[in-house]
Amino acid sequence: MNSRGYYEGFGGAFIPEILTSTFEELVDAFENARRDPGFWNEYLNVMSTYSCRPTPITFAGNLTRHFRGARIYIKREDLNHTGAHKLNNVIGQGLLVKRMGKSRVIAETGAGQHGVATATMAARFGFRCTIYMGEVDMERQRPNVFWMERLGAEVIPVRDGTRILKDAINEAFRDWVTNMDDTHYVLGTACGPHPFPEMVSYFQSIIGKEAREQILEREGNLPARVYACVGGGSNALGIFSGFLDDPVDLVGVEAGGEGLETGRHASRLASNDGSVGVAQGYKTFFLQDGDGQMKETHSVAAGLDYVGVSPILVSYRERGRIRFEAATDSEVLNAMSLTIAKEGLIPALESAHAFARAFKDASDFSEDDIILINQSGRGDKDIFTIADAFADPGWHAFIRAKGHEYGA
Ligand SMILES: *Cc1c(COP(=O)(O)O)cnc(C)c1O
Numbered sequence: 001m002n003s004r005g006y007y008e009g010f011g012g013a014f015i016p017e018i019l020t021s022t023f024e025e026l027v028d029a030f031e032n033a034r035r036d037p038g039f040w041n042e043y044l045n046v047m048s049t050y051s052c053r054p055t056p057i058t059f060a061g062n063l064t065r066h067f068r069g070a071r072i073y074i075k076r077e078d079l080n081h082t083g084a085h086k087l088n089n090v091i092g093q094g095l096l097v098k099r100m101g102k103s104r105v106i107a108e109t110g111a112g113q114h115g116v117a118t119a120t121m122a123a124r125f126g127f128r129c130t131i132y133m134g135e136v137d138m139e140r141q142r143p144n145v146f147w148m149e150r151l152g153a154e155v156i157p158v159r160d161g162t163r164i165l166k167d168a169i170n171e172a173f174r175d176w177v178t179n180m181d182d183t184h185y186v187l188g189t190a191c192g193p194h195p196f197p198e199m200v201s202y203f204q205s206i207i208g209k210e211a212r213e214q215i216l217e218r219e220g221n222l223p224a225r226v227y228a229c230v231g232g233g234s235n236a237l238g239i240f241s242g243f244l245d246d247p248v249d250l251v252g253v254e255a256g257g258e259g260l261e262t263g264r265h266a267s268r269l270a271s272n273d274g275s276v277g278v279a280q281g282y283k284t285f286f287l288q289d290g291d292g293q294m295k296e297t298h299s300v301a302a303g304l305d306y307v308g309v310s311p312i313l314v315s316y317r318e319r320g321r322i323r324f325e326a327a328t329d330s331e332v333l334n335a336m337s338l339t340i341a342k343e344g345l346i347p348a349l350e351s352a353h354a355f356a357r358a359f360k361d362a363s364d365f366s367e368d369d370i371i372l373i374n375q376s377g378r379g380d381k382d383i384f385t386i387a388d389a390f391a392d393p394g395w396h397a398f399i400r401a402k403g404h405e406y407g408a
Contacts, residue, residue: 001312005194008318011311013193014281016173022180027195029100034202039095046091047206050124051081054210057218057372062342063362070224070365072358073372074345075211075239084348084377085204085235086117090186092203094121097184104128104183108172110137110165111302112144113381114188119153121186129153132171134164141302143381166294166307169280189232190310193281197312201237208242211372219370225249225361228374229353230269230324231303233310235376240322249323252313253353255299256326266297268309269317269324284311300329300385301349303377327356333389335359336379348377349385 005011015023033039047053056079060072077085097105105127109115115131122129131148135157138145148155161167169192176185190200215223226243228236230252240250257265260273266287268274274285277292287295287307299305316322327335332349335356339345347355351374358373365371379386387395 001198005198007197007311007315010284010314011194011197012283014278014283015193016177018177019180022176023193023195025100026096026184029096030195030199030202033096033099039099043092043095043203044206046095047088051087051091052079053206054214055079055207057211057214058343058345059218060343063339063359066338066342067359067362069363069367070361070369070371071219071367072362073215073223073370074343075207075372075374077207077235078345078347078351078375078378082113082117082120083381084113084117085207085238086114086188086377087120088206088238089188089200089203089234090114090117090121093184093186093199094125094127097127098125100184102127102182102184104130104179105186106130106132106172106175106179106183107186107188108132108165108168109144109188110134110168110305112137112141112148113303113377115148115153115155116144116151118186118188119148119151122153123151130175131155132158132168132175134158134162134168136163137165137168162296165305166280173281189234189306190237190312191232191280191282191284191308197282197310200234201241201310201312204234204238205241207235207238207374208240210242211239212242212246215370215372221370222246222248223370223372224365225251226372226374227251227253227354227358229253229301229304229350229376230309230313231255231306231350232308233313235374237310237312239372239374240316244321250316250321251357252322252324253357254324254326255297255301255304255353256328256331257298257300259328260326264298265326266299266305266307267326268307269314270326274309280308282308282311284308284314300332300389301353303348303350304353325357327353331356333386336386345375346379347375348379349382351376352379
């Protein structure tokens with residue numbers, strides 16, 4: 001990264017002039033914290049007492065026998081408090097907010113997972129909290145809205161544009177411009193203007209640090225390949241960061257939706273549909289039309305359904321260090337079923353993208369090889385989508401009965 005937050009020409013900070021001093025303050029606070037060993041220790045202390053860190057790696061013996069190839073290990077980010085790697089980022093930013101002496105946090109959320117994580121952090125640290133969420137997403141993700149409000153956050157429906165994540169991001173920036181003095185914007189992934197990509201991947205690097213040590217301790221050997229799903233790119237950068245200097249293949253798996261050839265996907269790097277542009281404060285590959293209008297994306301996994309991608313991941317792709325592939329919705333549902341049946345693990349639909357690609361490759365390896373999959377989150381939240389996908393009759397009866405109870 002250069003001093004202006006560019007990674008091989010990607011990234012940067014395209015922000016309204018009025019936010020310049022707020023961003024300078026944030027860059028200073030982050031650089032200061034990063035140089036202070038006490039800060040990382042404080043972070044580790046919170047993460048170990050509040051969010052089950054270090055999360056273990058699990059040897060997937062049954063899946064390994066099933067594919068008769070590589071020895072399959074799973075890094076268990078699903079065991080974090082609130083069910084995913086997202087807490088790694090929000091707790092880190094929360095500690096920075098304390099250092100900056102601010103009292104209010106805001107965030108955007110699409111599926112609601114980042115909103116719940118941010119509201120949780122705000123409750124714990126005693127910050128006021130406002131979450132911006134597209135009106136369409138609020139209807140689709142009611143359980144998460146319920147929890148955010150229970151946690152004390154104000155959830156504001158965004159009625160602009162297509163009323164989804166990108167509109168919520170615009171609204172959060174508008175709030176920040178008017179409330180810079182006491183407010184910090186907790187961005188949810190390794191995207192957006194500098195220093196967010198750097199800062200979010202710094203906090204997520206805890207995944208890779210632990211995983212490298214754990215696999216060496218267990219196996220005395222590094223994995224041949226590491227798989228992670230890619231929405232904005234934060235869990236992938238987190239685990240990959242531990243292996244960047246090693247002879248280890250790194251594979252990011254994007255949402256292939258209904259198939260790359262259908263155009264109904266969210267694959268910015270593995271498809272040929274992404275192109276370079278500047279939006280939402282940074283320069284990266286976006287799914288956009290010829291006029292720079294953002295396209296509608298599609299994925300069975302709400303957390304991967306995003307038009308942009310981390311500029312840091314793009315720079316590693318340009319250098320040939322990280323490879324990108326896609327998994328389709330149906331491959332993902334199959335991978336999820338198999339993982340549940342064989343290991344009793346319920347990966348999030350997002351994480352199941354990484355599993356799907358790993359399963360495709362596993363039998364190409366020998367039993368001396370190790371592959372490592374990042375289970376970014378747990379799939380309990382996905383019960384509505386999954387029960388629908390498998391057309392589960394008992395579940396449909398349950399939903400109908402609930403509807404009756406409320407007079408629907
Ligand atoms: C949000 C989310 C993702 C996608 O975000 P990244 O920044 O790409 O990691 C992936 N998995 C889970 C479980 C999520 O909640």
